[in-house]
Amino acid sequence: MFDAAIAAAQPARTLARHLPAPPRGRTIVIGAGKASAAMAAALEAAWPGPLQGLVATRYGYAVPCSRIEIVEAAHPVPDDAGLAASRRMLELVSGLSEDDLVICLISGGGSSLLPLPLAGITLDDKQQVNRALLKSGATISEMNCVRRHLSAIKGGRLAAACHPAQVLNLLISDVPGDEAIDVASGPTVPDPTTCADALAIIGRYAIDLPGHVLAALRSDAAETLKPGDPRLPRIRTEWIATPRLALQAAAQVGRDAGYAVHVLGDAIEGEARDVGKVLGGIALAAAQHGEPFAAPCVLLSGGETTVTVRGSGRGGRNVEFLLSLALALRGEAGIHAIAGDTDGVDGQEEIAGAVIGPDTLERAWRAGLNPQDALAANDGHGFFEALGDAVMTGPTLTNVNDFRAIVLTRASRANT
Template sequence: MTRAPSLDAALLRRMFDAAIAAAQPALCVPPALPEKPEGRLIVIGAGKASAEMARAVEAHWDGPLTGLVVTRYGYAVPCERIEIVEAAHPVPDAAGLQAARRMLDRVQGLSADDTVLCLISGGGSSLLPLPLDGITLADKQLINQQLLRSGASVGEMNCVRRHLSAIKGGRLAAACHPARVVTLLISDVPGDDPRDIASGPTVADASTCADALDIIRRYGLELPDHVLEVLRRGRGESVKPGDPRLARAEVRLVATPQMALQAAAQVALQAGVTPYILGGSIEGEAREVGKVMAAMALQAVDHDQPFDKPCVLLSGGETTVTVRGKGRGGRNVEFLLACALALRGRAGIYGLAGDTDGVDGQEEIAGAAIAPDTLARAWEQGLRPGDALDDNDGHGFFQALGDSVVTGPTLTNVNDFRALLVTRDDDGDAAGER
């Protein structure tokens, strides 16, 4: 079977690139900038997109400003007036700890005439790992490692993080009082809840230490007693709604997963393929989501239900991987591997899934792509797709096939992008069962 580049991998990659481009800070930050303050403008922030957001601010702000933002290693960009610090993600390091301390120092002693512009994007939780008194960086590293492997949702993970932090859960905005705080958010979380984007350093939080303890028990996390005691005694309570220190804090969402999916949908329409956005906030185990989307694609290719072909099924959000094997995890590759197994080589169906920040799990790989011949090529190389899925080794599987999708640092982050393309090209034999 000869593939038509306009209706398979090439089209999917153009759609993925369009989703990333739609969330670029140079496009979405300038319209959301606040008016000039009577006093100073101090720029702070954290996340994978924060450095590029800072550059966009500098390019469109003609008044004086100073600032400090922290981003992931490899994501720094040149800025003249805003200091860019790099730190580790997803497991925090000392560079992030020091940057968080310095950020709090920067916002001390402000007046009501000053404005703090806070640039927040996904990844900020790990990049601002300043713990409460009595908790160490090593504790935070252990907590993050356990959370990442637990299968907890991003909301659950960030609830725990907020209640063990000296800067998240509204504490950063409280430290800026009485200055005005304007937070620009690039959302990487299902539902775009500001509390969950970088664990909400400038946002009031109604959740409690008791909620965090429930999550720790639910997933069987083994945390040190002195960490649990912080929660039991309520010492980790976040800044609650109605706190007067946050009366002048406002949030502006400048890029979301839905915006990215809509940009991808336009690319599909231009190619004569009808897009269907199934949801921008899909959660759950990645492999289970893969099975469901595969079933929908099979129904479309076989019966033109519920969608006529050619069509593309688009979704975003943040699935989870409960790592039980020896593989490297990665929710997008796990989704695709489960999807490929469920499709069993059915002709006419192609897929791509990737994280819009260019990093799937802890790998410098955005995701991967599948085609009707994915399983057949794997078996020819002696690979066992089912075993790879059982071992949570989607990255190893797709790297061996040469089907990884690598973007490098995208300088933005609006979570995962998933697309299954159903074409009219339904000739050829399925790969069969093995």
């Protein structure tokens, strides 16, 4: 099911049908994200006319292209390569005409890959802000609100640089609710949020920012471009892959194997450990009482949870979810689960996620591991690596958020 979810979101399968006819003028391609290089390759294969462009992707995620330049940069904490790519991208779209077309290939991860800061803010400042946001427990929407108000390229600013050309956004969603402004912090769409919203988020999570960064957030220069802004060109946005599409593909695999499949939602948010407890309770009720679903069945869900890192571990929302889920299930027979990020990277680790089964806790105790201590330390990665239950995919070249599947192979004795 996990493989099917990833395969369904591959740009080579979905991008071509969203393309328009070539314009009278030039076609310029820009973009950023973990899937952007694969999107560029799919575009080159399908586009009938000339084109040129520049796309930034994560280290290790490049795909060979002949007409679109692929630049690799750091994620989730930005680096100089992303900074240089951001500047070059703005230069590439300057001086266009109404007859030109800009195709923007945007996917998750683009926020870190386009880190060009506002005047007076340095890359080091952006790196500090990113690290603080990642540890804070803020939702992806909240993090992106802060990021785009400290950016010289996000929040519609890259789109404004394209004016008066036409802009076509081709997006792969990695955010709950498929909000375009939250994919890569919305470089090519207008932003309805404000500096006041960003400052409220900073206060809500007690994020410590340097004085000059706070001063920038309080200035007019930090305000993003709003809907209806005359500086924005003609913009059309198309979704080429979404979490819902991936879950539908996974659901079909489950049905083909003879299971009833229930999709609990594609936009589930909250602390990963809390989501683990809730879904564990639902799975136990189904196994023991046949309510609200009867086994054998599959419970699928997507979205993006958060981890507030308070311990010494490495975080990772999918492994934290699974560790909490295993504790909630207490070794219940006949229940197995997988959780993984569809881009192959859970948090800051080159590990997609992990799997659990009825024997997970028992094997951990025999190995001298304490699951409760691992959860308290936010050390899901260390826990599952020690058990040999980590799931490693390598770069998947797409990104449609987290994937979670709980499989109930049979009802418990209490239910039978």
